[in-house]
Amino acid sequence: MTTPLRASTADLRVTGLSPLPAPDALLAELPATPAAGAAVERGRAEVSAVLDGLDDRLLVVVGPCSIHDVRAGLEYADRLADLAATLRGDLLVVMRTYFEKPRTTVGWKGLVNDPHLDGSHDIATGIATARRFLLAVGERGLPCATEFLEPVTPQYLADQISWGAIGARTAESQIHRQLVSGLSMPVGFKNGTDGDLQVAVDGCSAAAVPQSFLGIDPQGRAALVSTAGNPDTHVVLRGGRTGPNHGPEHVAAASARMAAAGLNPRVVVDASHANSGKDHRRQAEVARSLAAQVAAGSTALAGVMLESFLVGGAQELDVTAPTDRLTYGQSVTDACLSWDTTVEVLRTLAEASRRRAGRG
Ligand SMILES: O=C[C@H](O)[C@H](O)COP(=O)(O)O
Numbered sequence: 001m002t003t004p005l006r007a008s009t010a011d012l013r014v015t016g017l018s019p020l021p022a023p024d025a026l027l028a029e030l031p032a033t034p035a036a037g038a039a040v041e042r043g044r045a046e047v048s049a050v051l052d053g054l055d056d057r058l059l060v061v062v063g064p065c066s067i068h069d070v071r072a073g074l075e076y077a078d079r080l081a082d083l084a085a086t087l088r089g090d091l092l093v094v095m096r097t098y099f100e101k102p103r104t105t106v107g108w109k110g111l112v113n114d115p116h117l118d119g120s121h122d123i124a125t126g127i128a129t130a131r132r133f134l135l136a137v138g139e140r141g142l143p144c145a146t147e148f149l150e151p152v153t154p155q156y157l158a159d160q161i162s163w164g165a166i167g168a169r170t171a172e173s174q175i176h177r178q179l180v181s182g183l184s185m186p187v188g189f190k191n192g193t194d195g196d197l198q199v200a201v202d203g204c205s206a207a208a209v210p211q212s213f214l215g216i217d218p219q220g221r222a223a224l225v226s227t228a229g230n231p232d233t234h235v236v237l238r239g240g241r242t243g244p245n246h247g248p249e250h251v252a253a254a255s256a257r258m259a260a261a262g263l264n265p266r267v268v269v270d271a272s273h274a275n276s277g278k279d280h281r282r283q284a285e286v287a288r289s290l291a292a293q294v295a296a297g298s299t300a301l302a303g304v305m306l307e308s309f310l311v312g313g314a315q316e317l318d319v320t321a322p323t324d325r326l327t328y329g330q331s332v333t334d335a336c337l338s339w340d341t342t343v344e345v346l347r348t349l350a351e352a353s354r355r356r357a358g359r360g
């Protein structure tokens with residue numbers, strides 16, 4: 001691997017380097033369409049309005065734990081777009097379109113990293129597939145939400161994202177806090193996997209100020225990135241090793257801590273992950289308890305995250321086995337609510353939002 005420019009001490013454990021198309025090359029091949037662009041602009045404005053308390057609806061970020069099958073993902077998007085339109089007066093629905101999966105140790109890392117689900121890591125195809133998917137969901141008028149994991153990804157996909165997340169495993173990362181300071185949409189920081197909220201509060205503080213860091217430019221070259229800071233951040237409570245943190249006392253404490261730090265006191269609660277032990281049946285129960293908080297008038301609870309797909313539960317993914325053995329429409333990462341349960345939960349959340357707003 002060593003080249004004349006590289007000392008014999010370099011890259012001793014690098015087994016391959018394959019250049020990818022530059023971000024601008026992909027954006028030229030897959031430009032934003034007018035409809036998708038309008039969905040993003042509208043989505044970002046409405047998410048900010050809800051998170052700033054200017055729009056009294058409830059934000060619901062809902063969709064598969066991961067997008068692994070484009071056809072099933074778009075079928076889900078069709079259903080969600082229709083349902084979201086009927087609940088639009090009370091809910092602002094943003095679809096989870098997660099292409100990068102942070103693993104606790106090892107496992108399939110998502111559509112960008114391994115789009116063929118076979119360990120081939122055809123990232124060039126993965127990033128293009130993810131962009132095509134985002135454009136297709138935008139064409140349906142649905143705003144998209146994603147977790148930003150690889151610091152290079154936003155140059156390829158972020159123009160199509162209306163709400164971003166920094167996950168529990170990266171909320172303390174300076175790399176990700178710097179990244180958020182330059183992102184163009186509202187971003188939620190999850191609390192740590194141990195349940196620690198402070199890493200999310202500190203993440204919001206760090207992301208709110210201008211940053212300078214090493215990144216890539218639209219031509220894919222190493223670049224000094226300078227940012228303005230992102231004031232549109234908030235915390236996402238997702239439970240932790242210390243237990244669930246979805247109760248009214250947790251929401252109030254998080255809201256107070258954010259307010260004391262001069263940050264947005266409105267909180268989003270993830271009904272999945274450690275708030276339900278990744279059990280989709282318990283996730284539905286947590287969602288109903290969140291609806292009760294909203295109906296009781298909690299304005300600190302600005303949003304809810306749900307992991308949901310066509311078929312409830314999850315299935316093991318064996319990247320050495322043919323993918324045609326997989327159950328269509330079922331998560332290959334965390335367990336998700338079934339579509340039918342999702343409809344019932346969203347209608348319950350809409351009713352709660354309506355009551356909180358005094359609309360009936
Ligand atoms: O949302 C997905 C998972 O919670 C996350 O990627 C960690 O999953 P793992 O603990 O199975 O690696």
Ligand SMILES: C=C(OP(=O)(O)O)C(=O)O
Pocket residue numbers: 065098102147166167168169190238270273
């Ligand atoms: C990985 C996720 O969540 P967390 O970072 O809370 O584990 C997710 O929302 O897909």
